[in-house]
Amino acid sequence: MAAFVAHELVKRYGATVALGGVSLEVGEGELVGLLGPNGAGKSTLVKIGCGLVRASEGHADVCGAPAGSKEARASLGYLAELFRFPGWLTAGEVLKLHQDLVGSTRGTAERKELLSLVGLGEVGERRVDAMSKGMQQRLGIAQALVGSPRLLMLDEPTSALDPAGRRAVRDILEEVRARGISVLLNSHLLSEVELVCDRVIILLAGEIVAEGTPQDLTAARGVEIETDSGSRRWDEAGRDDIPALVAQLVAEGAHIYGVRTSKPTLEEVYLEAVRGEMG
Ligand SMILES: Nc1ncnc2c1ncn2[C@@H]1O[C@H](COP(=O)(O)OP(=O)(O)OP(=O)(O)O)[C@@H](O)[C@H]1O
Ligand SMILES: [Mg+2]
Numbered sequence: 001m002a003a004f005v006a007h008e009l010v011k012r013y014g015a016t017v018a019l020g021g022v023s024l025e026v027g028e029g030e031l032v033g034l035l036g037p038n039g040a041g042k043s044t045l046v047k048i049g050c051g052l053v054r055a056s057e058g059h060a061d062v063c064g065a066p067a068g069s070k071e072a073r074a075s076l077g078y079l080a081e082l083f084r085f086p087g088w089l090t091a092g093e094v095l096k097l098h099q100d101l102v103g104s105t106r107g108t109a110e111r112k113e114l115l116s117l118v119g120l121g122e123v124g125e126r127r128v129d130a131m132s133k134g135m136q137q138r139l140g141i142a143q144a145l146v147g148s149p150r151l152l153m154l155d156e157p158t159s160a161l162d163p164a165g166r167r168a169v170r171d172i173l174e175e176v177r178a179r180g181i182s183v184l185l186n187s188h189l190l191s192e193v194e195l196v197c198d199r200v201i202i203l204l205a206g207e208i209v210a211e212g213t214p215q216d217l218t219a220a221r222g223v224e225i226e227t228d229s230g231s232r233r234w235d236e237a238g239r240d241d242i243p244a245l246v247a248q249l250v251a252e253g254a255h256i257y258g259v260r261t262s263k264p265t266l267e268e269v270y271l272e273a274v275r276g277e278m279g
Pocket of ligand 1: 018041
């Protein structure tokens with residue numbers, strides 16, 4: 001069963017269409033990255049999944065239960081994009097509070113395990129006020145994992161992190177995936193998404209404009225062949241087209257001196273998808 005399903009989700013805020021009919025799935029144990037410019041509708045989608053925002057049309061399910069229902073909420077962990085924990089609580093107390101909220105009975109053992117998972121094993125007694133932004137963000141991820149959810153919804157969990165912190169979160173996400181937990185990750189950090197996600201979905205103005213594995217999205221496209229009469233380019237061709245192109249040129253009497261394919265970065269694919277649609 002899919003961990004998260006959005007079916008034809010529409011969300012209107014007055015005249016603003018935040019989601020214009022979005023359908024997507026996060027499979028069991030899958031790590032899906034949701035990309036898109038500011039205002040694309042990423043947070044709106046996640047909030048609908050958490051039951052914090054009601055869809056105008058369409059529906060969403062979490063582990064087979066309607067989004068917002070008690071069963072759905074029990075199956076997911078959420079880290080909001082602009083969260084703030086009470087500054088006077090210690091890291092351990094923040095987790096205790098969330099254990100009480102979700103009804104987790106795993107007590108100290110769970111708190112210890114989660115703090116150590118996010119690299120805060122030594123600072124469980126430190127107050128939130130005395131923690132750096134990056135530490136608070138990692139505490140936020142630990143908080144989302146309280147109660148052993150099947151699905152994690154993380155809204156930009158690395159926005160405050162330095163490169164080492166981002167690397168640490170990537171490692172945490174890989175550990176989370178190894179435990180079979182599904183993840184929907186909102187991010188603006190393309191290189192990070194490319195490194196960690198099984199699948200990437202690009203949202204623009206409430207519509208999906210591109211979708212695929214990072215490998216598929218950045219697959220080589222465009223072939224350049226150097227012949228005795230100069231260099232020729234086929235923008236739409238891929239690696240699989242090379243034998244036929246070469247055979248055709250040879251049959252036409254050309255001499256081939258070189259063949260090259262070009263592979264775009266995820267950033268190039270993203271900018272193309274976003275600019276292409278924006279015209
Ligand atoms: N509570 C609200 N009331 C009115 N409009 C809203 C509300 N929440 C979001 N919007 C609008 O819906 C659209 C999508 O917003 P959303 O926060 O989902 O985008 P986002 O992709 O998460 O952007 P960002 O990358 O900046 O976090 C935007 O036009 C936003 O202004
Ligand atoms: Mg957002």
